[in-house]
Amino acid sequence: MSTTYLIKNASVLGGEAADLLLRDGVIAEVGSVGSVRAEGAVEIDAAGLIALPGLVDLHTHLREPGREDAETVDTGTRAAALGGFTAVHAMANTDPVADTAGVVEQVWRLGREAGHCDVFPVGAVTVGLRGERLAELGAMADSAARVRVFSDDGKCVSDAALMRRALEYVKAFDGVVAQHAQEPRLTEGAQMNEGELSGVLGLAGWPAVAEEAIIARDILLAAHTESRLHICHVSTAGSVDLVRWAKSKGYPVTAEVTPHHLILTEDLVKNYDPIYKVNPPLRSAADVEALRAGLADGTIDAVATDHAPHPQEDKDCEWAAAAMGMLGLETALSVVQHTMVDSGLMDWAEVADRMSVRPALIGQVDDRHGRPLAAGEPANLVLVDPEAKRTVDRTALASLSQNTPYQGMELPGAVVATFLRGTATVLDGKLA
């Protein structure tokens, strides 16, 4: 018998306070404050806390197999649970690449064994991420890992014919192709956002057009094939406009934005500290503003972390030699609170929508995640203290790596508890 929890006086989605009873993996009862009673339940005083459905990340790099020096499924999912996530989609750019049923099942099994959150492996679109021929997408879909999201993330499926075939092929099992939109020829050797600053710093530019050209093409391909396209980590104002246009046409296109693109700008590159090196690169303040607006009005469906752990030596070097990517799982919700909620752009119900409901729909795990906080639903939820303040300490993170760009920054909000099918993975802000 698992523990029964009675969460008392939690503000559901930031609205009215209620008591929630978690028993046998489901939300057994939701009632007005003081109305729910249960013998032997562990009571949690949730006064002042907000209850949200467990967060779902569409874009996580867990690095296992292959780079266990940077992160493992175990450490990465610990970080996820501490960040309020009950499900993560593990990107395919591992070593070996997750391009066969064998590898995705391995990752899926490691996730089950770790038990901190659900791990849904993402399958590679092409063999070895090489962009030459399709991987066995059907075999991965039919495997125990039940893959629905396919992505060559880190690399763009730049061949238009191959992208078309991938979009067509995944329709057979209602899959989605998640595109890392980066025109390769326009970004050879690219180091940072292309603009006045890249010219001054002498760093090769990564122009917005290299992202937008692929997004525009893929939107048209999605429309033509009537298949689902998801766009990873949109980073420019122009990309937001393109997605807005696609949605206005009713095309089956969704998009995500990372927390770091909602808060950080290219100005940080001035000191050449590779902690700020990421792909797509940090953009301008105008881009950040457009991304926030796009997330607020629903043009951008989801916040996805692109959690990308790297060992110290891959960041403790000159800019050009450094790896691209930053940690995100343990700070995502705080960054979203700071940029979207505390700024008045979104309420907590919208946070639940962008960080749980819609990502679960895109990933086709909406039978288990991103559910309403109602009786009979799976007990996947998170309790957040919006009044808390915390200073990010990279050495205190659960992730095996320390490459957070928020070191020393004070961020609002704290995850107090996370429940996965009624079992606490986090209690009192610590791993349970």
Added chain:
Amino acid sequence: MKRHLLSTADLSRDDAVLILDTAEEIARLSARPIKKLPTLRGRTVVNLFFEDSTRTRTSFEVAAKRLSADVINFSAKGSSVSKGESLKDTALTLEAMGADAVVVRHSASGAAYRLANAGWTTSHVVNAGDGTHEHPTQALLDAFTMRRHLGGLEGRRVTIVGDVLHSRVARSNVRLLATLGAQVTLVAPPTLLPVGIGGWPCEVSYDLDSVVPASDAIMMLRVQRERMSGGFFPTEREYSRRYGLDAQRMAKLPEKAIVMHPGPMVRGMEISADVADSVRSVIVEQVANGVSVRMAVLYLLLSGNQSAIGPDIAENDNTEKKGAGA
């Protein structure tokens, strides 16, 4: 002056003038039979070159030795650097060796900045060229050369021609010359100009012929042949015709105008042989001036002395002469 010389953007007008004046003093003293000054005796200057550049390394080496510093050459070839040792580990090694100044050349933009600011070393760092970012001592020696020939820089018209996009020399020169009051015009095919150049403190032109007659100094940047395969311009011949400096174009320069090149030259590409060797060319002089300017930079950074070098050195100079005579 700041503790490091990483970018010409770090130099105030006073800093820049101090360096140039100090270099003048040094050049005057260097004309004497005994060229060596005891100023940096007991100090260690490390030349840390991750990229081959015999001319720049030699220039710094001569400069440091003339100031009596101990010089350690740490080059990528034949050291652990070529085996993949990181910039950080190399910096820690140099720190342990007690380097007072590190002169660094690296293929990565920002490497010098990183070396100076990442907490790996307490040495003074002099940027001897980082990727496509900056090469501040080159700009200082160019300014020094121009000042000598043009009698000052305020209001002088300087034209810089060529691969601005990939040129650290151009970046350092534009900032320094603007600080010193010169009017800079960059000339290049649009493919070889960085995005956002509108924000730089200079004019931009695609048409060399319209700019040449209004130039007091014209600096030709090296254009690497491999840029052609990158599609930056169609052929060497077309590049030379539109953006090269040959005798015919040189004839359109004002009477006292000078021709410069940071080297190494690609003769026949950006500059014709007869122009490079002409009386207007100050290219050889640039090399000689490089030593004086680098001596001035090392002296000012390491002595921590804000005053011009003159009296101080003159005194030391006497001491050395006495010593030599004894």
